[in-house]
Amino acid sequence: MTTITSSGSFGNYDSHQSDSAAAQLRADKWMISGTILMGTAVLGIFGLPMFLWGLHLQIQAAKAGLSVRPVIVTLIGYLVIIDSALNSMGWTLDLFAHHTLINRVLTTGWGALVDGGYFWHYNELWIGGSGAPGEKAWEIALIPVLFCARLAAAIGLLQMKRWGQQWLIVTCWMGVIVWTGYNTNMTIFADVRYAGVVFPVWGWWIYDIWYITPFLSLPYLHTVNREIFSE
Template identity: 35%
Template sequence: MILGPIGPIVLGIALWKLYKSVKAGTNVRPWAATVIATFCMVDGLINFSPWSFDTFAHNTVLGETFITGYGRFFDGAFYVDYNSGALGGIPNTAEKMWQYLAVFILMPMRVVSVWAFMQMRTWGLHFMKVSAWLYLFLWAGYTMAMSMDFEERMATSEFGLGWWLFNLFYLSPVFVLPYLYTVDKSRWCR
């Protein structure tokens, strides 16, 4: 999170090198695959990092600062009664279940599949589809679970609709899945 502002610079350098490779006539992956993979990698790591902080580092100064700051502005469950539950971090047990699912299974799977997808591996394409579907199911379940205690969570946030606005970033599978099913599989032949 601290090094996040450096990310666009690194991404810009990588895209410039890709552009120069295409101009030189070398065989590179399609631009659409690069953009989709980069978007999914960033999305997976953005979701993995804060939930990892809440799962493993909820008592640290850095963890409490970032997580309770997010809770103050967007989702009151990460602010009110924070670190009062049996597992630490957010006291909502339904939220903890979604965090464990994301931290231990889905987001690492997503990041690894994106890495293989960028290398044009066949299994990377297949696991991108699997992780996108799992991510869509996680988003649907998480949305339902968080909507059940909307009054307690969003009434304490600064902007009221914060979680619903922030939730738009979790919709990446809706945009990625159509591309993954229309891609030419013969290019992912390794």
């Protein structure tokens, strides 16, 4: 009798794990698709409903008793991916594709609306793109270093890997430094960045509020029980 019960328990456990993995994958397919669209900025309006539907599926799976990823981990992981994708795509276009038609339309249009650094003397430096003081240094330093590391850390976090949690802590603290330094740069060169644009300082802060993910993530990442993550 003991043997039969044990075998049944293992069978139930395997079935539960299989059902949980399938439910998480189903939810992630929607959230990954939505995140990719939101990461392009232009198609974000289509990506948000897809992401929310995937999040709904995960929450429903948790209510059904399946072992899925904690919602807070899901939100942090995907928000970091979106944040990194938006910065990487926008800055990469400015750094390497500043003479393309799409970049001249989108980037200089953005500059005319909110950030004059992408409108003022655009494509007049020897490297091309934004002529704002200090902007190229931020782009060259952060695209290959911070944003690539944050993308990798967020993927690891979504896989519930301990290294993902640890590296996200590191890159979030880097993000705090970058957020502080970049906004200081914007303030010092306000006569370039905010003058002659449609939505000046207040428009920038509405945009910039989305980049406070490090401040929101760090309290959880520092206090969460590390045992929920696997090696």
